[in-house]
Amino acid sequence: MFLEHPLSHLFSEFTLTSPRGPLTLANRSVIAPMCQYSAHEGQASDWHLMHWGNLLNSGAGMFIIEATGVTPTGRITPFCLGLWDDATAAALDDKLNRARRLAPHMPVCIQLAHSGRKGSSAAPWQGGQLLDAAHGGWAIQGPSALAQLPQEPPPSALSMADMVAIKTAFVKAAERAAAMGIDAIELHSAHGYLLHQFLSPIANQRSDAYGGNFDGRTRFPMEVFQAVRAVFNGALGMRISATDWVDGGWTPEETADFSLQLKQAGADFVHISSGGVSPQQKIVLGPDYQVPFAKLVKQKTNLPTMTVGLITTPQQAEDIVARGDADLVAMARAFLYKPRWAWEAAAALNGHVQASPQYWRCMPREAQTIFGTVQMGQR
Numbered sequence: 001m002f003l004e005h006p007l008s009h010l011f012s013e014f015t016l017t018s019p020r021g022p023l024t025l026a027n028r029s030v031i032a033p034m035c036q037y038s039a040h041e042g043q044a045s046d047w048h049l050m051h052w053g054n055l056l057n058s059g060a061g062m063f064i065i066e067a068t069g070v071t072p073t074g075r076i077t078p079f080c081l082g083l084w085d086d087a088t089a090a091a092l093d094d095k096l097n098r099a100r101r102l103a104p105h106m107p108v109c110i111q112l113a114h115s116g117r118k119g120s121s122a123a124p125w126q127g128g129q130l131l132d133a134a135h136g137g138w139a140i141q142g143p144s145a146l147a148q149l150p151q152e153p154p155p156s157a158l159s160m161a162d163m164v165a166i167k168t169a170f171v172k173a174a175e176r177a178a179a180m181g182i183d184a185i186e187l188h189s190a191h192g193y194l195l196h197q198f199l200s201p202i203a204n205q206r207s208d209a210y211g212g213n214f215d216g217r218t219r220f221p222m223e224v225f226q227a228v229r230a231v232f233n234g235a236l237g238m239r240i241s242a243t244d245w246v247d248g249g250w251t252p253e254e255t256a257d258f259s260l261q262l263k264q265a266g267a268d269f270v271h272i273s274s275g276g277v278s279p280q281q282k283i284v285l286g287p288d289y290q291v292p293f294a295k296l297v298k299q300k301t302n303l304p305t306m307t308v309g310l311i312t313t314p315q316q317a318e319d320i321v322a323r324g325d326a327d328l329v330a331m332a333r334a335f336l337y338k339p340r341w342a343w344e345a346a347a348a349l350n351g352h353v354q355a356s357p358q359y360w361r362c363m364p365r366e367a368q369t370i371f372g373t374v375q376m377g378q379r
Contacts, residue, residue: 003253004349006139007350008318008346008349008350008351009028009318009321009322009353010027010028010029010314010317010318010321010329010345010349010351011027011028011145011346011349011351011353012027012321012351013025013026013027013305013374014027014028014061014304014327014328015073016184016235016268016269016273016304017235017268018184018233018234018235018236018268018317019233019234019266020233020238021233023107023183023234023235024107024191025061025062025107025328026061026106026353026354027058027059027060027061027342027351027353028061028317028321028327028328028329029317029328029329029330029331029341029342030060030061030062030063030064030113030306030328030329030330030331030344031055031058031060031062031063031064031331031332031335032064032271032302032308032330032332032335033064033065033066033067033075033111033239033332034229034259034329034332034333034335034336035066035067035076035080035145036048036051036064036066036081037077037079037080037123037124037125038051038078039078039080039081040079041082041087041088042069042075042080042082042083042084042087042088043082043087043088043089043090043091043092044081044092044094044096045090045095046095047222048081048095048096048099049095049098049099049343050062052065052095052096052100053098053099053102053103054339055335056099056100056102056104056106056108057101057102057104057339057340057341057355057356057359058101058335058339058340058341058342058343059340059342059343059346059355060106060335060341060342061106061107061328062106062107062108062109062178062183062184063106063107063109063330064108064109064110064111065081065096065108065109065110065111065182066080066081066111066188067081067111067113067115067188067193068080068081068082068083068092068110068111068112068113068173069081069082069083069084069113069114069115070082070083070084070112070113070114070166070169070170070172070173071084071114071165071169072084072115072138072356073119073120073138073139073140073141073164074113074114074115074119074169074194075115075119075120076113076115076118076119076121076193077120077121077123077293077378078131078136078137079123080115082354083112083173083176083177084169084172084173085155089176089179089180091173092180092358093179093180094201096108096180096182097180099182099335100101101273102356103201103356104354104356105354106354107183107184108182108183108184108368109182109183109184109185109186109235110177110182110184110185110186110240111186111187111188112170112173112174112177112185112186112188112196112228113187113188113193113194114166114170114188114193114195115140115193115194115254116140116141116142116143116155116193116194116197116203117140117141117142117146117147117148117154117197117200117203118140118148118192118193118276119138119140119157120137120138120139120140122135122161128146130149130152135214138164139155139156140155140156141155141156141157141162141285142155142157142158142159142194142197142203143157143158143194143197143203143204143205143206143211143220144157144200144203144204144205144206144211145157145208146203146205148192148279149162149279150279152195157206160362161219163210166194166224167220167223167224167227168227170187170224170227170228171227171228171230171231174228174231174232175231175232177232177369178232178233178234178243182234183234184234184235184236184237184268184269185228185232185234185235185236185273185308186235186237186238186239186271187221187224187225187228187236187237187239188238189221189238189239189240189241190239190240190241190271190272190273190274190276191273191275191276191277192241192274192275192276192277192278195220195221195224195238195320196240196241196250196275196277197277198210198217198218198219198220198221198278199217199218199221199241199250199258200217200241200244200249200250200277200278201217201248201249201250202244202246202249202250202254202277202278203277204217210317211230214254214257214258216345218258218261221238221258222258222261222262224263225238225262225265225267226265229265229267235268235269236266236267236268237262237267237268237269237270237271237304237306238262238267238270238271239270239271239272239273240255240258240259240270240271240272240273241255241273241274241275241277242255242272242273242274242290242293242294242296242297243255243275243293244274244275244277244278244281245274245275245278245281245282245283245284246277246278246280246281246282249277250277251298252292252293253296255296255297256296256298256300256301257273257298259297259300259301259303260300260301260303260355260366261273263301263302263303264305268295268304269303269304269306269327269328270301270303270304270305270306271305271306271308271330272290272293272294272297272305272306272308272326273290273309274290274293274331286310287309287310287311287312287316287319288309288310288311288316289309289310290307290308290309290310291307291309291311291320291325291326292325293307294306294307294325294326295307295324295325295326298324298325298326298327304328305327305328306326306327306328306329306330307320307326307328307329307330308329308330308331308332309326311329311330311331311334312331312334314344314345314348314349315348315349317329317331317345318345318349343355343367343370346365346367346370347364347367347370350369351370352369352370352371352372353370354370354371355371357374360376361376
């Protein structure tokens with residue numbers, strides 16, 4: 001008797017709604033944003049062309065471009081990608097669309113970011129510490145004059161004029177992203193960068209309307225979101241650190257409440273991570289360690305929710321979706337280590353992925369069906 005394999009949850013389609021219309025992902029795996037520290041004056045390089053082309057051929061449901069600075073001083077390092085002027089837009093447009101022509105269709109999202117007090121850093125393989133002007137660094141800013149590390153000089157506190165300029169920069173970057181055909185935007189409010197700094201009482205001790213209680217601390221990130229929503233009609237979401245892992249810091253419950261407000265403001269998804277705002281964080285690492293945060297947000301908001309963090313195996317990702325803990329499973333290091341992770345997952349879970357025909361004949365005997373019905377001929 002013929003027994004059908006059960007349908008995979010991970011390899012089911014998922015549709016994000018947006019003012020532009022539905023954005024359908026072929027499966028629930030997402031390539032999370034990963035800084036490459038390989039741009040020149042913010043401009044995408046040949047490394048990005050190679051890297052993006054590789055990952056767009058991965059079989060994932062969506063690809064998120066790395067943290068992209070909306071201003072030169074909003075970069076994490078001098079080598080980070082940017083989208084603040086015609087030159088950075090032209091370089092990103094060229095490399096991205098050349099890469100997309102070399103791969104099957106895959107929705108592309110870009111993470112727009114401002115580093116705040118964590119900017120002006122050396123690349124990780126150069127130590128990752130704060131750079132002074134003599135070594136290519138710049139003056140950093142934050143919600144308050146509070147340093148990221150005790151030994152560092154504090155950033156200058158942002159003025160109202162500074163905040164208006166940053167909000168405008170996010171809007172301009174979103175408009176440039178839309179012009180090059182990017183399908184979705186993720187605003188970076190996690191891992192200790194500027195929008196997260198505003199959310200967290202660890203980094204935000206302002207005494208004006210943009211600090212203090214929950215409403216004050218969420219005000220600027222929400223204003224940035226609303227400003228981008230007004231000009232971008234594709235899928236729009238936010239990446240949020242669900243907890244600072246520090247007593248007295250930002251909490252999972254606040255994350256759920258803020259996510260609900262984002263939904264009411266027109267968010268199409270949230271991407272739930274954690275940590276990064278304080279060296280005093282005490283993260284309890286382990287497989288699925290951030291999944292409960294995504295589950296809490298999903299239950300509270302019913303907003304399409306993405307989880308991330310130490311998710312490495314196909315069955316692990318399958319179980320997260322099957323349980324309903326999250327709608328989408330994002331992975332970063334897993335795709336760096338195995339750029340065809342989704343192919344292997346499809347073979348393990350009886351799923352299907354799209355692949356360029358140049359790769360069709362690579363299928364091992366145990367994975368003959370992952371590309372669907374394809375035929376190769378030779379005389």
